[in-house]
Amino acid sequence: MVGIGASNLRERSETLITVENLTVEFPGPRGATVQAVSDVSFDVQAGETLGIVGESGCGKSTTAKAIIQMPEPTSGVVTYRDSDLTTLDKAELRRMRTDLQMIFQDPISALNPRRSVWDIIREGPEIWGTEDVWTEQRLVQLIESVGIDPQYRDRKPFQFSGGQCQRIGIARALALDPEVLICDEPVSALDVSVQAQILNLLDDLQTEHDLTMLFISHDLAVVRNVSDRVMVMYLGRIAEIGDADSIFDNPVHPYTTALLSAVPGSGVRDDGSLSGELPSPLDPPSGCRFHTRCSDATEVCATTVPEFTKFGADHWAACHHPQGTPVTLRDL
Amino acid sequence: MALLEVRDLAVTFSTANGPVYAVSDVSFSVERGAAIGIVGESGSGKSVTVKSLMNLLPSSAKIDGTATYDGLDVFNLEPSRRKHFYGVDVAMVFQNPMTSLNPVKRIGEQLTEGMRFHRKLSRGDATARAVELLDLVRIPDPAKRLRQYPHELSGGMRQRVVIAMALANDPALLIADEPTTALDVTVQRDILDLLDGLRRDLDMALVLITHDLGVVRDRTDDIVVMYGGRVMEGAPTEDLFANTVHPYTHALRSSIPNMSMPRGTRLSPIPGSPPDLAIAPTSCPFAPRCTHVTDACRTALPATKTLDSGASGHTYACVNPQLGEV
Incomplete structure (x- = not known):
């Protein structure tokens, strides 16, 4: 979805973290509101790595930080094990955060x-x-x-x-x-020769310490390397979510395709769909937030927020004009 | 004759803790209208190399070697020639567009300053040219942009403005130092395509500096791979990828994840850390991290050799070259 819906969520009993209708807003200039994350729902299973990708300003870091209530989301429910993190008091939250640890983009400024x-x-x-x-x-x-x-x-x-x-x-x-490690662009500031060292290290440690990971990166090749599932975000909403192979090999959302085609040497044809500038989160476009830059957009895209549709066993996208065929329960 | 010819360039910084050998024995040339990529990690000397050419190094830097631009000795320009050399014959674009622009001056003022100084254009003529330039770098509504401040533009737009500024006096050589590193992938592609198109349209030579081999792969005629302040391998772009010789180039290529790798593919990192440039180079800088290291690598600097097979002009500095897949 550059849209809404929660049909992508799995059974609560199968997941470690379930995020429902998460919205994060910040006060903007002159009384305006920065709509950083709007009505986002997704979940993470134990031992899984969820890659979160998107351009800067798409809300990927804000989403991950809202899980550990830094800052507290404006609305929505974040369920970790059996507790709703948004309702915990300060002391409970402090205790809970030991389970959900984070590593950062600039490793030097992250240390005292x-x-x-x-x-x-x-x-x-x-x-x-x-x-x-x-x-x-x-x-x-x-x-x-x-x-x-x-x-x-x-x-x-x-x-x-x-x-x-x-x-x-x-x-x-x-x-x-910790049970969960949130990695916010952990290799972006590193040289390529060192980047591979850290990625391999994270892979080893995940097995050794039974970690569940949220891996945020703007580098799609890195995300492809580490992720079991991928969530593609655009301007505070999810465009596409599901199994990493399914999304990278058969992207359905025009935004995912555009993102993939921008990777040097990706082999994905550039259909020129990503034109224009990223709109401001102060005043996001109506309907599908991607419609202003989408070459496939029609009238409905400007008026109606698309809901998630299923395109594979674990593949969901929110688009009125997807580049694939939706599946029904009977197909599966 | 090449437009720019750099021979045996060495840059040494004197610091409180002794000399730092940032660049040693670097030679390369740029033909008129050609694009070359200089690829390396931080500390490889790629930025120091071009900054020495642009007279942008602090006075603690000692420069040896020669650089010839169109017959001119770049390191010994006449003061009157130098005044109209940088920003006219050779221009440069930097990594972070926000620090290249003055935050309290309007775009128009910054864009016309160079033209008015170097070409003595009138305010009106310079403004007309500024509109043309913004149009050239595909900024919509150029007249409106001239009245805006840098903070009113997105990162990609700012970098376009910086490129427009660099093009103001029709340089024959444009140096772009990591021009897209601070930008999103989608914007990165647009900016790289723009630079590539401008180079062809304006018949301008381009030196593109990057840490990302993928960025220069489709957009340059030649590539120079640097490590520890030295040139490891230099070749026509296609030949560098088809006939990679130097173990460092191999290591760089295999350490980078790419989209065609299945998920969970173990990467082959380069073990160890980058070299300490405070130690005078007496052996191959990559030797401590090289999986093909020999005793000879640790005792003497490898001579630069030319590869017999493949395209002409493929050189490498290695005593134990690894031709083909490693």
């Missing part, structure tokens, strides 16, 4: 420059009183497992490269035994 690597990683277990579980020996093992030589544990972040700082940030997150 005045503290040693050892202090940075040990702080979490200290606060939560898990030092008996996270003994010195285990923390050393953790530091080693992310590829940092423990003999440098007393060094400070500026003495490490960007790639090494990202490894330290990952260790800091893992020291809280």
Whole structure:
């Protein structure tokens, strides 16, 4: 959907996180409202990696941050296990956030420059009183497992490269035994040779620590590499969501096709559908928010918000003029 | 004769902790109207190389070697010639358009400044030319844009304005340093296509600097691959991909995920970290990270050799070249 609906959601019993009708708005200039995320519903199963892609300003980071209530969403329900995170009080939320950890785009600014690597990683277990579980020996093992030589544990972040700082940030997150790791553009600031190191590391750690991941990136090749499922966002709404192979091999939404064709060497033909500028989230277009840049748009696109339609076993798109045939239950 | 000929360029910065050997033994040439790509990671010396040509390095930089532009010695220009060299013969576009533009001046004022200074155009003529330029870089409603400030434009539009500024005095050579790195993929393609089209239409040579081999693959005639301040491999673009020789180029290519890889494909990262440029280069800078390293790699600098097979002009600096698939 650059639209609405929740038909893409799976049975609650199968999912770890279920996000329903999530809306995040910020106050804009002169009384206006920035509609960052509008009525978005999706879910994540345990052990799964959900890739979130889209251009800057599409709401991908805001969506992920709204799950951990940073900031609190304007409306909507975020169910993690059995609790609605939007209704938790401060103390409950603090406790819950140890389960949902995050790593960031700029690995250097994500670390306190005045503290040693050892202090940075040990702080979490200290606060939560898990030092008996996270003994010195285990923390050393953790530091080693992310590829940092423990003999440098007393060094400070500026003495490490960007790639090494990202490894330290990952260790800091893992020291809280999280169940979910939210990766917000974790390799965008890294050199290509280091990017592959971090992607392989995340893959290893996901298996080792049984992690569920939300992986946000503007780099489609990276998302293709790591994701089981993919969610394509446009201007605060979901355009297409489902199995990664299904979406990358047979994109249905014109926006997904346009995005794929922009990747150098993707082999996807550029049909020139992505014309014009990204509209402002202060005043998003009516109907399907993509209609102003879509070459297939008709009158209905400007008036009616499209709902999710099913295009495969796990493939949903919200478009009035999809480049594929919807399936009915009988087809499956 | 090539439009730009760089020979044995070396740039050393003197710092409080001793010299930093940012660029060493770099040679390449750019033909009139041609496009070359300089590819490398951070610290490879790609930006320092072009900044030395543009006279943009701090005074702590010591430049050796020669650079000849159309018969002129770029590093020893007459002051009167230099005044009308940068921004006229050679222009440059940078990574972040917001820092290239003055946030408190209108687009029109910034766009006409260079023309009025170099060509002594009147305000009216310069404004007319500015409208033409914005039209050339496909900015809709150019007259309105001239009255706007940079913050009123999107990132892609700002980079178009910066490109228009660079084109103002019809340069024969445009240097673009990571012009699309700060932009979304969709905008990236538009800007790259724009640069490619302008180069052909205006018969202007282009030096495109990037960390992304994919960006230069379809848009350049030649590619120079740099690492640790040195040229690892240089070749006509097609030949570089068809007959990759240098282990670093191989490693760079295989470490990048691409859309045709099935999900979960294990990537082949380059182990280790980039080289410390404070150590004087006496051996191959890639040797500590190279999977094909030999004893000879660690004891002497590899000589630059020419590949016998494939297209002419394919050079590499490696004692243990790996031809074909690795």
